[in-house]
Amino acid sequence: MRHMKKKKRSQSPDLVPHPRYGSAPIPSNVQGVSTEAILRGHWSYRSRDIFPESVLMADTSKQNFNVFPRECYVDMRKLCRSCQRPFIFFAAEQKHWYEVLQFYVDADCVHCPECRVQRIAAKRACQRYSSLILLSKPTPDELQQLVDASVLLHAQGTLKSRDRLGQLKNAALRLIPDYPGTLALVEALRNQDALPPTDGKGN
Numbered sequence: 001m002r003h004m005k006k007k008k009r010s011q012s013p014d015l016v017p018h019p020r021y022g023s024a025p026i027p028s029n030v031q032g033v034s035t036e037a038i039l040r041g042h043w044s045y046r047s048r049d050i051f052p053e054s055v056l057m058a059d060t061s062k063q064n065f066n067v068f069p070r071e072c073y074v075d076m077r078k079l080c081r082s083c084q085r086p087f088i089f090f091a092a093e094q095k096h097w098y099e100v101l102q103f104y105v106d107a108d109c110v111h112c113p114e115c116r117v118q119r120i121a122a123k124r125a126c127q128r129y130s131s132l133i134l135l136s137k138p139t140p141d142e143l144q145q146l147v148d149a150s151v152l153l154h155a156q157g158t159l160k161s162r163d164r165l166g167q168l169k170n171a172a173l174r175l176i177p178d179y180p181g182t183l184a185l186v187e188a189l190r191n192q193d194a195l196p197p198t199d200g201k202g203n
């Protein structure tokens, strides 16, 4: 058995925390696995910034792989593709991804926990928007959902059509004037109108 030298890593205060695992590597009870053995655990590990003390052994029989399984999991520091902030993709999280959820074993985690939550919300908003916008006479409840989805999609830049949003705003002011989302939509459009016009792109 080779005891791993404990490397002191400076804790980056800017690491995006995971709601369940936090923002620091989690030492595991697994003993006797050398860093070299961990690096052999999956072809991608050599190019990763890993924390060997966090290694967890994998049950490859539960993984979904073609050629190379992941023999072990290890906490790794990554940079979020969306916000460019660092985060840790935890070994425990990987075990869940690849053994419980059965994600393909080469699937990579590229977004930090916060951006993942936002992306899921945006995806749901997109689905809600695209089905609700087809209704010719939405109920007040459906209109509320449509307004909420529109505000979110507008905030993230997916939805920009001034005409579409203006029509929706008018319908919302008529049917659900007191709904907080209606105020948010009015506010969002007011802010958009206050921006200087971008060249080439009409509003």
Ligand SMILES: [Zn+2]
Pocket (backbone or CB within 6 Å): 016, 080, 081, 082, 083, 084, 085, 111, 112, 113, 114, 115, 116
């Ligand atoms: Zn992010």
